[in-house]
Amino acid sequence: MKPAPVAKLDTAKAAKPRLTTSAMIASIAGEGQRxxxxxxxxxxxxxxxxxxxxxxxxxxxxxxxxxxxxxxxxxxxxxxxxxxxxxxxxxxxxxxxxxxxxxxxxxxxxxxxxxxxxxxxxxxxxxxxxxxxxxxxxxxxxxxxxxxxxxxxxxxxxxxxxxxxxxxxxxxxxxxxxxxxxxxxxxxxxxxxxxxxMVLDEYGYTFELGKAKMLRNGYEVLFISSGIMTMRALEAAKALEADRVDVGVLHVPTIKPLDAATILEACSRPGRLVVVAENHTVIGGLGEAVAGLLMRAGVHPAFRTIGLPDEFLAAGALPTLHDRYGISTDALCTQVKGWLT
Amino acid sequence: MSTAPFGNNISLERRAWNIRRNAIRMGEVQGQGYIAQALDIADVLATAYFHAMRYEPHNPEWEGRDRFLLSNGHYAIALYAALIEAGIVPEEELETYGFDESRLPMSGMASYTPGMEMSGGSLGLGLSIAVGKCLGLKRKGSDSRVYTLFSDGELDEGSVWEAIMSAAHHRLDNLIAIVDVNNQQADGPSTGVLGFEPLKEKLEAFGWFVQRVDGNDLSAVRAAFDAAKSANGGRPSMIIADTLMGKGIPFLEAREKNHFIRVDGHEWQLALAALDERKPA
Incomplete structure (x- = not known):
């Protein structure tokens, strides 16, 4: 059977094997990850x-x-x-x-x-x-x-x-x-x-119900994220560091009740782009929760959200889908760089 | 414990009459209510609260009580009438039925009313909750039973059949469910909305101990509760109670059947008068 054409991929990616939809449950662990x-x-x-x-x-x-x-x-x-x-x-x-x-x-x-x-x-x-x-x-x-x-x-x-x-x-x-x-x-x-x-043990992190925690400081960009997107945000922050972009990550594991005080304080720092990254539709999740909180409090940083589009998502391999819908580490880096230029 | 309410000489007939009277008085307070259902189920509630169940009127959360789940929350007016008769809710609260800040809202909710064990309103929830309570009681080694009242219309809900399968699968012989077959739901006769007959045979095929009785024949209802409480081979029990909407008030019994029966302002007094003519000893 003739392989499907591989379009618009860079050479490194083209060299990878074609990915297929895994079983219903795919691992979200990266290769070699603890x-x-x-x-x-x-x-x-x-x-x-x-x-x-x-x-x-x-x-x-x-x-x-x-x-x-x-x-x-x-x-x-x-x-x-x-x-x-x-x-x-x-x-x-x-x-x-x-x-x-x-x-x-x-x-x-x-x-x-x-x-x-x-x-x-x-x-x-x-x-x-x-x-x-x-x-x-x-x-x-x-x-x-x-x-x-x-x-x-x-x-x-x-x-x-x-x-x-x-x-x-x-x-x-x-x-x-x-x-x-x-x-x-x-x-x-x-x-x-x-x-x-296993990621957060490296950051000396402890979970507290209802608390958001700053995992990493950065003065140019602040990711606000939960779930696997915090893992991605931390990876993106490291990658962006190589491009001399200083990125912080505020992890918000308790979606409700939201830690309003910590989020407002973090978003009040002048001149820092706030990017909420969520493994969820852009409708009604962490992004809109944070946006509503900021609007009501009169805190208005430059603000962007990264999340899943308001559409029925495709079937496919998770890495493919995470790239397509903008929630892979690479996609996070690309979007942030685009917003900074 | 309390079988306090059973200790005296008040007949079940009189208990059922009192429940009907309480319900009509609440209907009059609001000028509306699911009064036809309250009248049809009064005999079942009288038997549950004054013959079958174990409870302490002044300690509605007593751990040793039998649990009563009202799945059809719109029958709250009927259950309040029984809770008042049982001394769990003070009679004077009857005047507050359906008013702001009342403990007796139109639809039964767990956090509002002593003795109300679940929040109904959304139909088809009760049997699933009952399954969990029965499993929990068994796990605690309790001999308390869970009584669950639901309506024939709720048989339309798939979740009811999930719970029916589950109760048999888990051998929940501490569950006694009562389905009120008054053959009336929002859009018309239940059997015409979504047929469920032959109900007894179906439930037996699902592994239940099933009895079908005239739900307005007190001696038949009492015998059914007694049989349900006696050993039934590890099976949950279902009492199919065929009832007559408006039972006890001839002009309401004769009224064209409707899920939400219209009672004009002056008719509440007529209903009380009709009931009073039939006061049992």
Whole structure:
């Protein structure tokens, strides 16, 4: 079969093999990157050893949300609810009403889209202590829109009572899990599963619920980011340093409630371009949350957002898609350089 | 514990009559309400609260209580009437029904009312919550049961069937669900909106212990609750209660059936008068 023509690629890229859509779940770890296996599953097991109220529930995605680690450690505290997400979250609400701390897992699309009313009414409105932990957040699957949760944060942000966490890496996930156990109330956590990159340990980072943290200072550009985009922003900052562009990175893992004070202070520094980078549609995510905050506070830095376009995303290999939609490290560098000239 | 309400000599007939009367008084306060449903389900609620369930009226969150989930939140007027009769909600609050700042909103919500265990309104939620509560109670080693009332219209919701499968799969014999088959939903007769018959056979095929009774025949309803509470081989229990909308008020029973039945201003007093003529001992 004749290979498809490779257009408009530089020679380095043209030499790479053609990429294909991986399985539904693609690794987001770069080649040679340090990783940890199933950090969520192991962290949950650690918490559950000390806290008998924790139960694990899933809708036929235990293996694919790293909940199988919990299942192996506590088989009698693991509840397979079947491929029935509405039931999953309704039952999680009932479990929580009886004093338990259910961790309910599925893919982000199924929680945020299919089961929205169940989460809204039985968990958020009733203020139940349910931890919703969802794999494949944003664009972390090349499988197509059925599995790409480009709008999960927008949907969850609109729900009163919901705390929303978008962790960056394995180091952070390990700290988020005990923190959300300690926090009483509904939580939506974006999950990275499988072999998850280790990044933030190099920055002496500790997670605090509701806190944004400056990982790196820079006077020309400030990235504000969450989730995997913080990893990308840090890589971009290093790359841009080589081009003598000084870039800071403010990591905002708690999407709601937003750390307004830290963000406003960081954005008040004069002459610094603020770029919010998010693995999410540009509608209703961190970019618009920060923009709204700045407008309401009368803080007006030069401001740009990097996020997924308002369209149904393509199927394909994740690196291809991240380049195409502007959220790869290279794409971040290119966009920032364009805005600075 | 409390079976306090059962300790006296008030008959179930009188309990059901009192529930109907409380509901009509609330309807009169607001000039509207799902009164036809309240009247049809009064016998089931009387049996649940004054024969079947275990609770402490002055301690509605008592850990040893049986849980009652109102999935069809628009039946709140009926449940409030029962909660008042049970002494869980003070009778004087009846006058606040549906008003701003009341603990008795038009649609039942968990955070508003003592004894209201879930937020309804969006139909089809209750059985899923019940599954989680039953699993949780079993995990705690509790012998409390979960009673869940839902409406025949809710059988249209796919999530109800998810929960029906799940309850059987997890062998939730601490679950007693009651479906009110009054054959009326928003757009017309339930069987015409989306057919669900033969309901008993379907639910049995799903692995439930199923009884179908005249939901306005107190002795039949009482027997059904008794059977549901006795050993049923690890199966969840479903009571299909065929009911008559407007039951107990002849001119409302005869009114053209409608999901939200119209009662004119002067008719509330007529309804009370009609009920008072039929006051049981």
């Amino acid at each position: 990783t940890k296996p199933a950090p969520f599953g192991h962290a949950l097991v650690n918490c559950a050893r000390a806290d008998a109220s924790i139960v694990g529930m899933t809708a036929d995605l235990g293996k694919y949300t790293d909940l199988h680690i919990f299942q192996q450690a506590f088989p009698d505290r693991y509840y397979q609810m079947g491929m029935a997400e509405q039931l999953l979250f309704g039952a999680a609400s009932g479990f929580a009403a009886e004093g338990f701390t259910p961790f309910a897992t599925t893919y982000a699309v199924f929680a945020s889209r299919r089961a929205y009313d169940f989460i809204h009414q039985t968990i958020a409105e009733e203020d139940r202590n349910v931890k919703i932990v969802c794999a494949l957040p944003g664009l972390t699957s090349g499988y197509g829109p059925s599995h790409q949760a480009a709008e999960d944060l927008a949907l969850m942000r609109a729900m009163p009572n919901m705390t929303i966490i978008d962790p960056c890496d394995a180091h952070e996930i390990e700290q988020v899990v005990p923190a959300i156990v300690a926090h009483k109330g509904p939580v939506y956590m974006r999950l990275l599963r499988g072999h998850v990159p």
